[in-house]
Amino acid sequence: MEIEHFFTCPYCWQENSMVLDLLIDEQNYTKDYEVCC
Template sequence: MSPSSLWRRAVATPILAGGCGCGFAFSGAAARVGDVQESETVQCPFCGQGNELVLDTSVASQRFTTDCEVCCRPFEVFAECEPGEVLSVEVQAN
């Protein structure tokens, strides 16, 4: 194989099997570790429309900003989780 075909192959199908010590394993866009990801629907504080969030429940306390799927305005998300379970989710206008 030429170097360019090796590069294309590596980019097309990335695989990491915990070699970095992080414990995560994924192939392509199907990244998932056990059942630590949970979906929650929250209402945009601006337009009131529902937005689906996917939360990594292996992180106990989370705070991040995301954009509304409908009105595109940013809002802040605060989530408290236990592995495999979302305890609470709050949203706040930015």
């Protein structure tokens, strides 16, 4: 099962989204923001 999660960049306040797979117990993500990073 997958859901779309929305979050805000802590540096430029740009809103982004990412699809998360809820069937995986533990997940780590690193997001490179197009606006400020």
